[in-house]
Amino acid sequence: MDYRLKCLSLATLVLSLSLSVSVAESKTRKIVQTPLTAQAQTTQQRRDEAWRLTILGVQQLNQGELQEALKTFEQALPIHKQIGDTAGESITLNNIGAVYNSLGQYSKALEYYQQALAISKQIRDISGEGITLNNIGAVYNNQGQYGEALEYYQQALAIFTQISDTASKGKALNNIGEVYINQGQYSKALEYYQQALAIAKQIDDKASQSTFLNNIGAVYDNQGQYGKALDYYQQALAISKQIRDISGEGITLNNIGGVYNNQGQYGEALEYYQQALAIAKQIGDTASQGRTFNNIGLVYDSLGQYGKALEYYQQALTIRKQIGDAAGVGGTFNNIGAVYNSQRQYDTALVYYQQALVIAKQIGDTAGVGNALNSIGAVYNSQGQYGKALDYYQQALAIRKQIGDTAGKATALNNIGEIYRSLGQYGKALEYYQQALAIIKQIGDTEGEGRTLNNIGTVYNSQGQYADAEKTLFAAIEVLESLRTRELADDQKISIFETQAQTYRFLQKALIGQNKTNTALEIAERGRARALVELLASKISENPGNTQTIKPPTIEQVKQIAKAQNATLVEYSIIYEPFKVQEKEEWLQSKLYIWVIKPTGEIAFKQVDLKSLDISLTDLVNRSRVSIGVGGRGGINIKPTGKPIQKQNLEKLYQVLIEPIASFLPANPDEHVIFIPHESLFLVPFVALQDKDGKYLIEKHTILTAPAIQVLDLTRQQRQRVTGKDVLVIGNPTMPKVGIPPVQLPALAGAQKEAVTIAGLFKTKPITGKDATKAAFKQKLSSAKIIHLATHGLLDDSDKSIPNAIAFAPSPQDDGLLKPEEIVDLKINAELVVLSACDTGRGKITGDGVIGLSRSLIIAGAPSVIVSLWSVSDSPTSEFMTEFYQQWPRNLDKAAVLRSTMLNTMKKYPNPAYWAAFTLIGESK
Numbered sequence: 001m002d003y004r005l006k007c008l009s010l011a012t013l014v015l016s017l018s019l020s021v022s023v024a025e026s027k028t029r030k031i032v033q034t035p036l037t038a039q040a041q042t043t044q045q046r047r048d049e050a051w052r053l054t055i056l057g058v059q060q061l062n063q064g065e066l067q068e069a070l071k072t073f074e075q076a077l078p079i080h081k082q083i084g085d086t087a088g089e090s091i092t093l094n095n096i097g098a099v100y101n102s103l104g105q106y107s108k109a110l111e112y113y114q115q116a117l118a119i120s121k122q123i124r125d126i127s128g129e130g131i132t133l134n135n136i137g138a139v140y141n142n143q144g145q146y147g148e149a150l151e152y153y154q155q156a157l158a159i160f161t162q163i164s165d166t167a168s169k170g171k172a173l174n175n176i177g178e179v180y181i182n183q184g185q186y187s188k189a190l191e192y193y194q195q196a197l198a199i200a201k202q203i204d205d206k207a208s209q210s211t212f213l214n215n216i217g218a219v220y221d222n223q224g225q226y227g228k229a230l231d232y233y234q235q236a237l238a239i240s241k242q243i244r245d246i247s248g249e250g251i252t253l254n255n256i257g258g259v260y261n262n263q264g265q266y267g268e269a270l271e272y273y274q275q276a277l278a279i280a281k282q283i284g285d286t287a288s289q290g291r292t293f294n295n296i297g298l299v300y301d302s303l304g305q306y307g308k309a310l311e312y313y314q315q316a317l318t319i320r321k322q323i324g325d326a327a328g329v330g331g332t333f334n335n336i337g338a339v340y341n342s343q344r345q346y347d348t349a350l351v352y353y354q355q356a357l358v359i360a361k362q363i364g365d366t367a368g369v370g371n372a373l374n375s376i377g378a379v380y381n382s383q384g385q386y387g388k389a390l391d392y393y394q395q396a397l398a399i400r401k402q403i404g405d406t407a408g409k410a411t412a413l414n415n416i417g418e419i420y421r422s423l424g425q426y427g428k429a430l431e432y433y434q435q436a437l438a439i440i441k442q443i444g445d446t447e448g449e450g451r452t453l454n455n456i457g458t459v460y461n462s463q464g465q466y467a468d469a470e471k472t473l474f475a476a477i478e479v480l481e482s483l484r485t486r487e488l489a490d491d492q493k494i495s496i497f498e499t500q501a502q503t504y505r506f507l508q509k510a511l512i513g514q515n516k517t518n519t520a521l522e523i524a525e526r527g528r529a530r531a532l533v534e535l536l537a538s539k540i541s542e543n544p545g546n547t548q549t550i551k552p553p554t555i556e557q558v559k560q561i562a563k564a565q566n567a568t569l570v571e572y573s574i575i576y577e578p579f580k581v582q583e584k585e586e587w588l589q590s591k592l593y594i595w596v597i598k599p600t601g602e603i604a605f606k607q608v609d610l611k612s613l614d615i616s617l618t619d620l621v622n623r624s625r626v627s628i629g630v631g632g633r634g635g636i637n638i639k640p641t642g643k644p645i646q647k648q649n650l651e652k653l654y655q656v657l658i659e660p661i662a663s664f665l666p667a668n669p670d671e672h673v674i675f676i677p678h679e680s681l682f683l684v685p686f687v688a689l690q691d692k693d694g695k696y697l698i699e700k701h702t703i704l705t706a707p708a709i710q711v712l713d714l715t716r717q718q719r720q721r722v723t724g725k726d727v728l729v730i731g732n733p734t735m736p737k738v739g740i741p742p743v744q745l746p747a748l749a750g751a752q753k754e755a756v757t758i759a760g761l762f763k764t765k766p767i768t769g770k771d772a773t774k775a776a777f778k779q780k781l782s783s784a785k786i787i788h789l790a791t792h793g794l795l796d797d798s799d800k801s802i803p804n805a806i807a808f809a810p811s812p813q814d815d816g817l818l819k820p821e822e823i824v825d826l827k828i829n830a831e832l833v834v835l836s837a838c839d840t841g842r843g844k845i846t847g848d849g850v851i852g853l854s855r856s857l858i859i860a861g862a863p864s865v866i867v868s869l870w871s872v873s874d875s876p877t878s879e880f881m882t883e884f885y886q887q888w889p890r891n892l893d894k895a896a897v898l899r900s901t902m903l904n905t906m907k908k909y910p911n912p913a914y915w916a917a918f919t920l921i922g923e924s925k
Contacts, residue, residue, distance in 0.1 A: 064287025104327030130159035144366030170199035183404030250279035264483030290319035330359035370399035384584025466513035529708035567672035707849030724785035731755020733772030736816030750874035793837030828861035841867030
């Protein structure tokens with residue numbers, strides 16, 4: 001619920017030009033004109049050496065080699081002093097100040113600039129005085145002391161106007177514009193930038209034109225006028241390319257990436273940031289590399305891909321420490337802290353935020369202090385220390401008002417609203433949220449608008465104002481869905497949805513509160529498996545590049561899907577509400593919504609109060625699985641709990657999940673029931689749930705599962721396109737090695753027997769042992785109608801040393817592990833894929849369903865997949881699968897055959913561990 005600005009993106013939207021650099025370069029053109037005496041030659045040589053060092057330092061400064069530049073300038077400075085070159089001394093002092101300014105050491109920068117200013121006044125170098133006043137203004141600007149910055153920039157402008165230095169006047173106008181853009185006074189900023197651009201055009205200064213076009217683009221970018229911003233950035237980019245200003249090209253590419261990032265078009269943002277990074281590396285601009293790494297980290301953070309975000313932040317941090325960029329280090333510390341805060345690692349987040357605060361105070365970075373204070377407040381808010389959080393947020397708000405940080409002000413207002421919402425002071429919460437929303441709309445912050453609308457909708461829900469909540473949350477969803485652009489990769493769509501999923505649940509609550517149960521079902525569908533649906537639709541269209549967005553189903557389409565499947569559909573949705581736990585607000589499971597859609601089109605709705613359970617629904621699911629017992633294929637013993645405890649847990653799950661809707665389910669056990677789980681319910685063995693009489697659900701119904709109702713419409717289309725004719729059976733391959741250190745997986749004698757027996761039933765030859773490679777599998781894939789894989793299934797472990805994969809025999813070309821990301825690129829023409837292995841139906845549970853092997857197989861073209869919900873025992877599994885295929889010729893209804901197999905297997909192996917692991921996802925026919 002906490003909304004916070006991803007602060008200090010450092011996208012270089014505004015360029016403050018260092019006038020001292022251009023003077024240093026022009027000064028060198030006056031060196032050496034006539035033959036000199038020996039003494040004069042020595043003096044001249046020292047002068048030349050001083051200026052050679054000064055030029056080198058400028059080059060190093062421009063390339064972001066700050067420490068090297070500092071050393072070089074410090075070598076030049078004493079020579080300028082010794083030979084009495086006061087002008088050179090002033091310029092070098094100015095450049096040393098520029099280095100310290102870039103390093104965020106603002107007090108040192110001011111010290112050197114003041115020395116340079118004194119010399120310029122002493123020697124009556126009015127131009128140098130103007131340059132130094134400009135540079136002092138830049139220091140104050142960087143510290144967020146905008147009033148002081150404006151004062152010095154105005155003094156510099158007056159001098160440049162007085163001496164008719166048109167070029168420097170344009171740059172001073174640009175810098176004044178920068179102050180106004182930092183204060184959120186966009187019309188004033190635009191006025192000054194336009195004046196600067198007119199001067200640059202008048203004197204045909206192409207480099208400055210590019211800079212000022214960039215900054216005009218920044219104004220429109222900050223106002224949310226992204227089309228105009230891109231137009232100006234593109235003009236700037238064209239000029240940079242024309243004059244072969246590679247550095248300027250990189251800066252503009254970074255800015256274009258910033259536009260797309262602000263719009264939530266994260267795929268495009270990454271593309272431009274990567275181009276900017278390539279240029280920074282090419283020209284050796286270390287500082288720009290650090291900024292761009294940081295910006296890429298921000299994109300992944302927004303996508304909820306926290307591991308990748310940390311990877312890029314760490315690269316940025318390394319560079320910024322290396323070049324001594326204190327302000328950059330502080331900003332990246334803050335961003336790293338935000339990642340840990342998002343992952344609820346609050347102590348670690350606080351460590352990084354505190355470091356950011358120390359640095360910001362040390363270098364006098366007022367804006368940085370405000371960012372760090374806001375971030376620390378977010379940690380205390382998450383920990384339920386609302387008084388502390390409010391104190392930090394108020395401090396952050398005061399600073400942001402002081403420096404005119406419009407976006408930061410919105411963030412602080414939003415966060416203060418969040419505190420009051422947590423405290424139940426809804427009137428105050430709405431007041432702050434509405435203030436934040438007005439600012440966010442003004443500056444065009446799309447992501448912020450969606451989050452703030454979500455927060456307002458949550459307050460309305462808490463007040464029971466469900467109509468207001470419905471309107472607001474619908475608006476929030478429209479905004480948030482605009483961030484899930486077609487250009488995002490599948491994993492990015494999944495991760496960004498994880499940051500948005502709560503809004504769909506809040507809207508369902510608002511709708512149920514008004515008895516709009518059918519509309520709530522539409523939202524439940526709209527809020528699940530969207531990435532899967534889009535990717536699957538693209539595959540079915542036979543145009544993987546097809547970017548047409550498939551719309552979520554209407555209630556009429558849901559009814560049509562139930563009719564086409566000739567099945568009763570049961571969709572679950574777990575709803576969360578805030579509860580006070582030891583004075584801290586926790587979002588806990590409060591309600592379970594259940595919809596039953598009959599093939600006749602009749603829809604029933606029930607809700608279950610989860611607060612009455614003595615444990616959470618998630619814990620109940622886990623407890624039930626433990627009581628069944630989990631083993632490993634290949635001889636690991638299953639150790640279930642006692643039968644009474646097992647029965648008690650399975651009955652409890654039945655009471656929650658089935659009993660409320662039992663009267664709506666078909667009486668005929670041959671009729672199909674398709675369960676659409678949610679969150680932890682993907683781990684539920686529905687077939688093994690028991691009623692009060694101890695009867696298993698599979699004894700009453702023929703059961704399938706699916707990640708979403710709309711997926712069933714797409715798998716049905718896939719089934720109609722099956723072209724395979726053969727049966728492909730692979731079993732007990734020569735096992736690969738996994739883990740660190742690598743350990744070879746054990747052979748599976750039962751899987752060997754299973755493969756041979758099943759292949760015999762279809763009069764084909766199994767592929768086993770060393771021949772059972774990925775290459776052999778892929779070679780036979782296109783002609784297979786049935787694919788049966790009896791091997792090890794791997795579920796990725798916590799340290800990622802073991803991936804989610806299907807085990808094949810290793811070969812010189814590969815390690816033998818077929819992973820989900822490889823499967824999605826295959827073309828499966830089979831009507832059924834059976835993964836007779838451990839945990840093949842498991843994976844990371846997200847709003848898009850289970851991200852793992854089963855999802856990948858469906859995307860690759862399999863309309864029906866049989867997978868396991870836990871580690872299965874080798875020998876009983878072999879018997880189970882043999883029984884399944886022996887019944888196959890007598891009944892081509894896969895769900896019916898699976899049910900019959902379970903009923904027969906439980907006679908010999910009563911424990912559900914041996915017969916309830918497998919589930920059919922997708923089509924039955």
